[in-house]
Amino acid sequence: MKTPKNVFVCSACGYQTIKWLGRCPDCGAWNTMEETVPEVQAPAARTAVKSGNAPVRLDKYEMPEYMRFATGYRELDRVLGGGLVNGSVVLICGEPxxxxSTLLMQISNSLGKERKVLYVSGEESCGQLKLRAGRLSVSSENLYLLTETNMEAVLAQCDALKPDILIVDSVQTMYSDRFTSVPGSITQVREAALACITKAKNEGISVLLVGHVNKEGGISGPKVLEHMVDAVLYFEGERRQSYRIIRAMKNRFGSTDEIGVFEMTDGGLAEVENPSETLISDRPKNVSGNCAVCVMEGTRPLIAEIQALVTPTSFAVPRRTVGGMDYNRACLVIAVLEKRLGLKFYQNDIYLNVTGGLRLDDPSADLGIALALISGITDKILPDGLVAFGEIGLAGECRAVSHSDQRIKEAARLGFSHIVLPKKNEKKTLTKTGAALCGVSAVYDTLRFLRGKDTADESGN
Ligand SMILES: Nc1ncnc2c1ncn2[C@@H]1O[C@H](COP(=O)(O)OP(=O)(O)OP(=O)(O)O)[C@@H](O)[C@H]1O
Ligand SMILES: [Mg+2]
Known part of the structure; x- marks a missing residue:
């Protein structure tokens, strides 16, 4: 038998070649080729589904009971599609x-009330984990800690302990003896994930994997990792701000539109059940350039505040600083206002921001952005009780958006007295609330809401 030659594998994308290359021809990354011994064992030894199954007719197949259990955090359960599914593998990724680890330690505590949890850490010692557990007031009797990086040893401990939930923090630190490549390399990450998936599917253990992200913000390791697991959750947020948002990028058992909002406190992550209330809790009053907007995040309406500061420029090219929304979308709204309303934004610097570290990707924020900009440049204020939603077209028209009734209910619940919305949405609205609906068909119609600072009152008309 011929001895297998060494191969070079790109650590960024997994491309294989028999010669060393400075630049990967597949993904274009430099200096990522690593020499490894090709796998001697059959790679198909571990698969997510047992082999040797006979075909079965769909209508004759008896559905196993896919049990979901609550993690103790409603915000996380919503993102998971109603709770953690028995025998599923969830990958949680996020910036360093x-x-x-905090979130997983907290959910281990609540899951540990009824189930046995094995928390495997390849990054921290038991002492460090205990320290964190103390800070988070975790005191579950069913939570077992294991500091280990060898996947075979983890599986052996798992067989001995028979936990209901296995947490691996992180999959990039795990390695298998069967391969010579370093932990974190494509082969090792894939192998560790596959070992966990096999365990989950064959024995009904729910597995939570922690994944690192690379410089670009994607999951480090092979792209195939995302295909292999049942759900991929992203944990994101501005590190300087305390809000953390958990978002599903893939979910085999639920929608990917939902988000969960947490706040980082001294005692760990706390759920924010009413994000709208928190986001607008300390809104400035009687100040120009502010407008509340109502956007949809999945099935949930959220109220956020847009702030626009418009100041005369001293540069040849005026500055445009945009935070919390798409830069190009903001430029589009600015251009529409310049063209359709004749506002001279080209003589001004513009600073646009969304309070609370939220990112608005929903085009229904357009109308709010426009109102904040108009208020900012004219230095006239909007009524405090005004909230807006609607998409703006290039002709300056205001287009209808979806989920109008839900948005109206949320705005009314939070005490807004005037809701500015597209005229088409206003006509179709069946919801009756205490708030006045002010339909607009073009950006020009919004000018009537602005008031001079001295005559500011709560009337919208
Ligand atoms: N004593 C403390 N008080 C308040 N917040 C703290 C305290 N200790 C840690 N934190 C917060 O917890 C965060 C670290 O959390 P954690 O270790 O869970 O992060 P991680 O995502 O697991 O990071 P890594 O990728 O390095 O493992 C810190 O950034 C900080 O915001
Ligand atoms: Mg960690």
Whole structure:
């Protein structure tokens, strides 16, 4: 038998070649080729589904009971599609220090009330984990800690302990003896994940994997990792701000539109059940350039505040600083206002921001952005009780958006007295609330809401 030659594998994308190359021809990354011994054992030894199954007719197949259990955090359960599914594998990714280990330690505590949890850490010692557990007031009797990086040893301990939930923090630190490549390399990450998936599917253990992210913000390791697991959750947020948002990028058992909002406190992550209330809790009053907007995050309406500061420029090219929304979308709204309303933004610097570290990707924020900008440049204020939603077209028209009734209910619940919305949405609205609906068909119609600072009152008309 011929001895297998060494191969070079790109650590960024997994591309294989028999010669060393400075630049990967597949993904274009430099200096990522690592020499490894090709796998001697059959790679198909571990698969997510047992082999040797006979075909079965769909209508004859008896559905196993896919049990979901609550993690103790409603915000996380919503993102998971109603709770953690028995025998599923969930990958949680996020920037360093965002709070992945904190979240998992907290959910181990609540899951540990009824189930046995094995927390495997390849990054921290038992002492460090205990320290964190103390800070988070975790005191479950069913939570077992294991500091280990060898996947075979983890599986052996798992067989001995028979936990209901296995947490691996992080999959990039695990390695298998069967391969010579370093932990964190494509082969090792894939192998560790596959070992966990096999365990989950064959024995019904729910597995939570922590994944690192690379410089670009993607999951480090092979792309195939995302295909292999049942759900991929991203944990994101501005590190300087305390809000953390958990978002599903893939979910085999639920929608990917939902988000969960947490706040990082001294005692760990706390759920924010009413994000709208928190986001607008300390709104400035009687100040120009502010407008509340109502956007949809999945099935949930959220109220956020847009702030626009418009100041005369001293540069040849005026500055445009945009935070919390798409830069190009903001430029589009600015251009529409310049063209359709004749506002001279080209003589001004513009600073646009969304309070609370939220990112608005929903085009229904357009109308709010426009109102904040108009208020900012004219230095006239909007009534405090005004909230806006609607999409703006290039002709300056205001287009209808979806989920109008839900948005109206949320705005009314939070005490807004005037809701500015597209005229088409106003006509179709069946919801009756105490708030006045002010339909607009073009950006020009919004000018009537602005008031001079001295005559500011709560009337919208
Ligand atoms: N004593 C403390 N008081 C308040 N917040 C703290 C305290 N200790 C840690 N934190 C918060 O917890 C965060 C670290 O959380 P955690 O270790 O869970 O992050 P991680 O995502 O697991 O990071 P890594 O990728 O490095 O493992 C810190 O960034 C900080 O915000
Ligand atoms: Mg960690």
């Amino acid at each position: 220090g965002i709070g992945k």
